[in-house]
Amino acid sequence: MAGCRGSLCCCCRWCCCCGERETRTPEELTILGETQEEEDEILPRKDYESLDYDRCINDPYLEVLETMDNKKGRRYEVVKWMVVFAIGVCTGLVGLFVDFFVRLFTQLKFGVVQSSVEECSQKGCLALSLLELLGFNLTFVFLASLLVLIEPVAAGSGIPEVKCYLNGVKVPGIVRLRTLLCKVLGVLFSVAGGLFVGKEGPMIHSGSVVGAGLPQFQSISLRKIQFNFPYFRSDRDKRDFVSAGAAAGVAAAFGAPIGGTLFSLEEGSSFWNQGLTWKVLFCSMSATFTLNFFRSGIQFGSWGSFQLPGLLNFGEFKCSDSDKKCHLWTAMDLGFFVVMGVIGGLLGATFNCLNKRLAKYRMRNVHPKPKLVRVLESLLVSLVTTVVVFVASMVLGECRQMSSSSQIGNDSFQLQVTEDVNSSIKTFFCPNDTYNDMATLFFNPQESAILQLFHQDGTFSPVTLALFFILYFLLACWTYGVSVPSGLFVPSLLCGAAFGRLVANVLKSYIGLGHIYSGTFALIGAAAFLGGVVRMTISLTVILIESTNEITYGLPIMVTLMVAKWTGDFFNKGIYDIHVGLRGVPLLEWETEVEMDKLRASDIMEPNLTYVYPHTRIQSLVSILRTTVHHAFPVVTENRGNEKEFMKGNQLISNNIKFKKSSILTRAGEQRKRSQSMKSYPSSELRNMCDEHIASEEQAEKEDLLQQMLERRYTPYPNLYPDQSPSEDWTMEERFRPLTFHGLILRSQLVTLLVRGVCYSESQSSASQPRLSYAEMAEDYPRYPDIHDLDLTLLNPRMIVDVTPYMNPSPFTVSPNTHVSQVFNLFRTMGLRHLPVVNAVGEIVGIVTRHNLTSEFLQARLRQHYQTI
Numbered sequence: 001m002a003g004c005r006g007s008l009c010c011c012c013r014w015c016c017c018c019g020e021r022e023t024r025t026p027e028e029l030t031i032l033g034e035t036q037e038e039e040d041e042i043l044p045r046k047d048y049e050s051l052d053y054d055r056c057i058n059d060p061y062l063e064v065l066e067t068m069d070n071k072k073g074r075r076y077e078v079v080k081w082m083v084v085f086a087i088g089v090c091t092g093l094v095g096l097f098v099d100f101f102v103r104l105f106t107q108l109k110f111g112v113v114q115s116s117v118e119e120c121s122q123k124g125c126l127a128l129s130l131l132e133l134l135g136f137n138l139t140f141v142f143l144a145s146l147l148v149l150i151e152p153v154a155a156g157s158g159i160p161e162v163k164c165y166l167n168g169v170k171v172p173g174i175v176r177l178r179t180l181l182c183k184v185l186g187v188l189f190s191v192a193g194g195l196f197v198g199k200e201g202p203m204i205h206s207g208s209v210v211g212a213g214l215p216q217f218q219s220i221s222l223r224k225i226q227f228n229f230p231y232f233r234s235d236r237d238k239r240d241f242v243s244a245g246a247a248a249g250v251a252a253a254f255g256a257p258i259g260g261t262l263f264s265l266e267e268g269s270s271f272w273n274q275g276l277t278w279k280v281l282f283c284s285m286s287a288t289f290t291l292n293f294f295r296s297g298i299q300f301g302s303w304g305s306f307q308l309p310g311l312l313n314f315g316e317f318k319c320s321d322s323d324k325k326c327h328l329w330t331a332m333d334l335g336f337f338v339v340m341g342v343i344g345g346l347l348g349a350t351f352n353c354l355n356k357r358l359a360k361y362r363m364r365n366v367h368p369k370p371k372l373v374r375v376l377e378s379l380l381v382s383l384v385t386t387v388v389v390f391v392a393s394m395v396l397g398e399c400r401q402m403s404s405s406s407q408i409g410n411d412s413f414q415l416q417v418t419e420d421v422n423s424s425i426k427t428f429f430c431p432n433d434t435y436n437d438m439a440t441l442f443f444n445p446q447e448s449a450i451l452q453l454f455h456q457d458g459t460f461s462p463v464t465l466a467l468f469f470i471l472y473f474l475l476a477c478w479t480y481g482v483s484v485p486s487g488l489f490v491p492s493l494l495c496g497a498a499f500g501r502l503v504a505n506v507l508k509s510y511i512g513l514g515h516i517y518s519g520t521f522a523l524i525g526a527a528a529f530l531g532g533v534v535r536m537t538i539s540l541t542v543i544l545i546e547s548t549n550e551i552t553y554g555l556p557i558m559v560t561l562m563v564a565k566w567t568g569d570f571f572n573k574g575i576y577d578i579h580v581g582l583r584g585v586p587l588l589e590w591e592t593e594v595e596m597d598k599l600r601a602s603d604i605m606e607p608n609l610t611y612v613y614p615h616t617r618i619q620s621l622v623s624i625l626r627t628t629v630h631h632a633f634p635v636v637t638e639n640r641g642n643e644k645e646f647m648k649g650n651q652l653i654s655n656n657i658k659f660k661k662s663s664i665l666t667r668a669g670e671q672r673k674r675s676q677s678m679k680s681y682p683s684s685e686l687r688n689m690c691d692e693h694i695a696s697e698e699q700a701e702k703e704d705l706l707q708q709m710l711e712r713r714y715t716p717y718p719n720l721y722p723d724q725s726p727s728e729d730w731t732m733e734e735r736f737r738p739l740t741f742h743g744l745i746l747r748s749q750l751v752t753l754l755v756r757g758v759c760y761s762e763s764q765s766s767a768s769q770p771r772l773s774y775a776e777m778a779e780d781y782p783r784y785p786d787i788h789d790l791d792l793t794l795l796n797p798r799m800i801v802d803v804t805p806y807m808n809p810s811p812f813t814v815s816p817n818t819h820v821s822q823v824f825n826l827f828r829t830m831g832l833r834h835l836p837v838v839n840a841v842g843e844i845v846g847i848v849t850r851h852n853l854t855s856e857f858l859q860a861r862l863r864q865h866y867q868t869i
Contacts (some may be wrong), residue, residue, distance in 0.1 A: 002408075048585055049170040049631060050237040050850050052746065053831030054812070058435070072531020079231055083215045084279045087241060088248045088286025090214060093205040095291045098184060098199050098206075100298070105192035106445050109136040117428055121465050130390050140193030143383040144441065144484040145185040145375040148205070154182035156480070157487045158205025160579045164248055166239065166264075167587050168831055168850065175212035175242065178316035183209070194386055196476040198446060200253035201487020202245050205261075207287070212238050216782075233778040236831070244280045248287035250543065253489070255292070255310025266539045310450045312447055312490065314547045315455055316545040317519050326765060329520050329556055340503060340521075340528045341560040345567025346853045347473070348532020352568070356476050359582050362481060373682035374483040381482050385475050386496035389442045390473060397438030398461045411590055425452075437464045441498070449668040453497040453522045465502040467497060471811050480575075486518035488575065492530040500525015518742070520556075522722050523548065527557050531564035535574030577739030592824045594859050601823050602816035604853070605837045605846030611636045612750075613740060614804045615766065618759060619797035621750060625787040631747045632834045634844050635807045636739035641837035681736070701805035741836060743807035747782040752777055755808065757787050759799040813838045816845055824853055 001199040055061070055066070113136070116129040148155045153173045161174045173179055187202045215232040232238065243264045250260035261281045288309055297303035317328060319652055329337075366373055426439040437460045441449045453460075503520035507513045541558045545551060572578065608622060611634045624633070736744050753759075758775070760769040813836045816821055827835050827848065835848040851857060 005842065010015055010565070014471050021595055029142070031251070033869065036421070050830075050833040051165075051168050051239065051832055052166060053236050054808075054833065055234075055236065056746070056749075056808040058808055060772060062615070064774045068828050071421070073649060076231065078465040081279065081282070083232070083241065084244050084283045085286050086247050086720060087207070087211045087214055088251075088283040088826045089290045090210045090243060091203075091248040092287040092290030092294075094180075094184060094206050094210065094268035095203055095249075095287070095311055096294045098188060098203070099291075099295065100189045102191050102445075105188065106726065107190065108192075109133070110135070110443065114426075114428075114828065121277065122225060126394065130387070133390060134386050136192075137194040137382050137386045138379055140189040141195060141378050141484060142375065144186045144189035144193060147182040147189075148483045148485065149371050149375065151176070151179050152483075153179050154186055154485050155194045155483050156579070157201035157251065158208070158485075160576045160585075162205055162208045162242070163254065163576060164580060164583075164585045164587060166241050166243060168833070169585055169587065171585070175209045175238075177209070177213055180209040180213070183485050187487070190658065192482040194384055194389065195448075195482075195484065195486065196385065196472060196479050196491045197484070197488075198490030199488030200489045201485075202485050203253040203311070204249035205245070207245035207249025207252070209245070210222060210241045211241040211243070211248070211283075213607055215241050217333075226679050233775075233781045235782070237833075238782070240276055240279070243276065244283040247280045247284045250312070250539075252287040252291045253311050254543050254547050255288055255308075255313065256546035257281060257288045259539055259546050260284040260287075262539035262542050264534070266536065268365070300858075303424065310547065312450075314523070314544075315579060317454070317517070317550050319549055322507045327554060328517050330515065333516070333520070334556060334559065336503070336507070336521075337524050337556045337560050338563050340500065340524055341531070341563030343568050344499070344525070344528025344560070345532040345570075347499070347529055347563040348535075348564060349571035351473065351477050352578055354482055354571050355575060356572070356578050356582070358478065359481050359579065363582065378482045380482050380760050381475075381479055385479070388475065391607050392467065393426075393436060393439035393442050396464065396467050397429070397436040398464055399434040400437050400459065401434055401491075402462065425456075437461055437721055438468060440467050442614065446494050450490070450494050450497055450526070453494070453501045454750040459505065459518075460501060464503055466536075469498040469502065473497065480867055481499070481579075488523045493768055494527040496526035496529025497522040499529060504702060513576040520553075523553065524556055525558050528560050528564045531561040532568045535565045535577075537561050537565055537570055576830060586673050586850045588824070588828050588850065588853055589855065590828075592821050592853075592858065593855075596820045596824075596862065599820040599861055599865060600816065601814050601820070601837050602846065603850050603865060604820060604823070604858065605816070606852060607846040609634060609636075609844065611739060611844075611845065612745065612803060615800050615802050617801050618801060619796065621754065621801060622787065622790070622792065622795070622797070625747065625750060625754075632744050633802060634739070634741055634847065635743045635745055635748070635835060636740060636741055643789055664820070738843040740842055741813075741838050742804070743809040744811045744834060744836065745803050745807040747787075749806050750801075750803070751787050751790070752780065752786075752787055753801055753803070754790060754795065757794075757802045759796075761796075761799055766800075769802050771805070811836060812825075815839065820853075820858065823848060827853055 012512055022078050067679060113133045115130060116132055118124065120126045120129045151173065153161065153171070153176075154623070158174075161171045164171050165174055181204055183202050187197075187199050190197050191199045215237070231240070247257075247264035248262035250263045251257040254260075258281070261277065263286050264280055265277075281644075291311070292307075293303070294307050296305045297306040343640050366377055425435045426443050427434065428436045428439040428443065430436045431860075440452055440456075441464075442462075444452070472491070472495045476488075476495060478486055480486060480491075500522040503525060504516055504518040507516055507521075523544070527540070531537070531540060541554065541561055544557050545554050568574070573581070577587075610628050610630055612621065612624065613639065614635055752772070756770070756772060758770050758772060760766055810832070812826060812830060812832060814826065816837050816839055823835065826832070827850075833849070836845040837848060
C-alpha cells in the first residue's frame with residue numbers, strides 16, 4: 001500500500017506516520033497531517049483503517065466458488081434471512097430491557113421526590129427534597145460515567161460512529177460486545193439520572209452491535225464460547241448486518257420500520273443493493289413487533305394485542321369534538337410552517353455551533369486530563385441540571401387552571417395517551433384544581449412531557465414555554481458530548497415541541513387564529529428543530545409520520561424538514577457530521593465538488609509504494625510488515641530490460657517522477673534494505689540463531705541470485721530479487737525502474753501465511769508450498785494476528801513465500817489520467833480500500849486510498865494545482 005516510508009518516524013496524539021528527512025512545504029505538511037496551519041482545523045487522521053468490502057478473488061476463494069451450486073446458494077440465503085430475523089428480535093429485546101428499567105428507575109425516583117416535595121411544601125423543607133433528587137441523579141449519572149470509562153466508545157449516541165463504520169471506516173471497538181453492555185446499561189442510568197438525553201439514539205448503536213456480533217457467533221469478551229459457524233466471515237457481510245441492525249434500532253425506538261429502513265439507507269449505509277432492502281425491512285419489522293408484543297403484554301396484560309409499537313409514541317392527533325372550528329392544519333398554515341422551518345434551521349445551526357465549540361473545549365482541556373475529570377464533568381452537568389429543574393419548577397412555574405378535558409381526557413384520544421397525559425400533570429406548589437405548568441414539563445420523563453405538549457388541552461403559559469425552551473436548549477447542548485451514553489432525538493423533539501407550542505399560543509392569543517390546533521404546531525416545531533440539528537429529510541419524515549399514524553401530516557412535515565435543512569446547511573453541517581469531523585475520521589461524502597475534476601488520479605495518488613515480489617523471502621516480508629503500517633501491498637515484478645526505451649516514450653512515468661522525486665530515494669533505500677545480509681534482520685533472537693549459518697553461506701551470497709532463479713524453470717516470475725543494490729551513481733531513470741503490476745495482497749493475508757508456515761525452500765519447487773483453504777484464511781477474522789506478536793524463532797528467514805495464490809489478481813484499477821470524480825465514484829460505490837493507478841502498459845505508478853479522497857486532501861491538492869498553473 002502507498003504511504004510515507006522515510007527514515008524519520010514521528011508519533012503524535014492525533015496521527016502516526018513516517019516522514020522523510022527533507023523540507024516540506026507547509027501545504028504538504030498539512031496534507032500529511034503532521035501540522036495544522038490553523039488551531040481550529042482538524043484534519044482527517046491517518047490511523048483509521050478502512051474495511052475490506054471488495055472481494056479478494058484469489059485461489060482459495062475460487063475453490064469455494066467451484067464447490068458452490070444453486071442448492072448451497074439457497075441454503076446460504078436462507079441462513080442470512082434467519083440471521084436477519086434474529087437480529088431484529090434481539091434488538092427488540094434490548095429495547096424492551098432499556099424501556100423496562102428506565103421506567104422502573106424513573107418511577108422510583110419521581111415517586112420518592114414527588115411525595116417529599118408535597119410534604120415539604122407545607123413544612124418548608126424543600127432543601128431536603130432537592131438533596132434527595134440530587135442523590136438519585138448523581139448516583140445514576142456516576143454509574144453511567146463509570147461504564148463509559150470501561151468502554152469509551154459507548155459515550156454519546158453512537159450514530160456518528162455507526163455512520164463511519166457503514167461508510168467503510170473501522171472505528172476501534174465500535175461493534176464489540178463490551179460496548180453493547182456498557183451502552184445499554186449506561187443509557188439506563190443517564191436517562192434515569194435526569195440528564196437531558198434520550199434512550200432512542202443509543203438504540204441505533206445497540207442494534208448495530210447486535211447486527212455485527214450475532215452472525216459471528218463469537219466474541220473477544222467471551223472467548224470460551226465458540227461455534228463452528230462458517231458463514232459471514234467478511235467485512236462485506238458484516239456491513240449488511242450492521243445496516244440491518246441500525247435500521248432495527250430506529251424501528252424499535254420509534255415504532256417506524258419503514259423509517260428505520262430509510263434511515264439506514266439515507267444516513268447510514270454508503271453501499272446498498274436491492275437484495276439488502278428487503279432484508280433490512282424484514283429486520284426492522286421483526287424488531288418493531290417483538291418490542292410491541294412484549295410491551296403490550298407487560299403493560300396491558302393482553303399478549304398479542306400490539307398496542308405499543310415503539311419506545312416513543314406520539315399518540316393520535318385529533319381535534320376535540322366540541323371544537324367545530326378546529327382543524328389539524330389548513331393550507332394557510334403552510335406559510336407558518338415554512339417560517340417555523342427557517343427558525344428551526346437557525347436554532348439547529350446555533351445548537352450545532354455551540355456544541356462544536358464545547359466539544360473542542362473538551363478535546364483541549366478535559367480529554368487530555370485523567371479520566372476521573374470526565375466523570376467529574378458528568379457529575380457537574382447532572383448537578384446543574386437538577387438544580388435548574390428544581391428551582392425553575394418552584395420559582396418560574398405558573399399555576400394554571402385545569403380544564404375538564406384535561407381532567408377526564410378526550411374520548412377520541414387513545415386510552416393510553418390520555419392516561420399518560422392526565423397522570424403526568426404536576427400540582428407542585430399550586431392550590432387545588434390547578435397545576436404547575438413548568439413542573440409538568442420538567443418533573444416528568446421526556447416522553448411524557450412531549451405528550452403533554454402534543455395533546456394537553458390545558459394551556460401552557462407563553463412565558464413558561466419560552467423559559468423552558470431556553471433552559472432546555474442550553475442544558476441539552478451542554479449535555480450532548482459528556483462521557484455518558486446519550487441520545488439527541490428526544491431532547492431535540494421536546495425542545496422543538498415547546499417552540500411549536502409557543503408559536504401556537506402566540507397565534508391564538510395575540511393574532512386571533514382560533515382554528516389552530518396546538519398539537520400540530522408542537523409537532524411541526526419538533527420536526528423543525530430536529531431537522532435543523534440532524535439535517536435528515538426522507539427518513540425523518542417517514543419516522544414522524546409513522547410515529548403519529550397520521551398520513552395527512554406528510555406534506556407539512558416534509559416541507560418543514562426541507563426548509564430547516566436548507567437553512568441550517570447554509571451555516572454549518574449536521575450534528576453527527578460535525579462530531580465525525582471532530583474525530584478526524586476520513587469520511588467520504590456522496591460526491592466530490594465540481595471543481596475537483598480539474599485534478600487527475602496522478603495528482604492525488606501516493607507514488608511512494610511499498611511492494612512485494614511474487615516470491616519473497618520471509619526475512620523480507622517480516623521486515624516490510626514490521627517497518628510499515630500499510631494494510632495492502634502491490635505484488636510487482638521489475639522491468640529491467642526495456643527500461644530505457646520505456647522511459648523515453650512514457651510521459652506518465654516522467655510526470656510521476658516530477659510529482660514525487662523523493663520516491664526514488666525511498667525505493668532505492670528499500671531495495672538496499674532487502675539486499676542486506678542476515679544481520680540486518682529486525683530481530684535480535686533470529687539474528688543470533690542465524691549467525692552460525694552465515695559463514696557457510698557467504699560464498700553463495702556472492703553469486704548472482706537473479707541468474708540462479710533464471711536457471712530454475714519452475715519459477716513463474718524469474719526476476720525475484722534485484723541483481724544489484726542501487727548505486728548513488730545511477731540516473732533517475734535507473735533508480736525508478738518500472739514495476740509491472742500483478743495484484744494486491746493484504747497485510748492480514750501475509751501475516752496469516754507467516755503464522756501458518758506457508759513457504760518453501762530454495763531447493764524446492766513453489767508447488768511444494770502448503771496450500772490454505774478459504775476457511776483457514778478467514779479463521780481468525782475479524783482480528784487477525786499482529787506481526788509484532790509473531791515468534792520469529794519459529795521462522796526460517798531464508799524460506800520463500802509464494803504469494804500469488806493468495807493475492808487478488810484482478811482488483812479495480814484506474815489510469816493516471818482518470819478524473820477525480822471518476823476515481824471517487826468508483827472508490828465509493830464499490831466500497832474499495834485501495835485503488836491502484838496503472839498506466840497503459842501495466843505498470844503501477846501509484847495507489848489511491850481513502851485518505852487521498854477526503855475533501856481536505858483534495859482541497860489541498862487543488863490549491864497546489866492552482867499554484868502550478
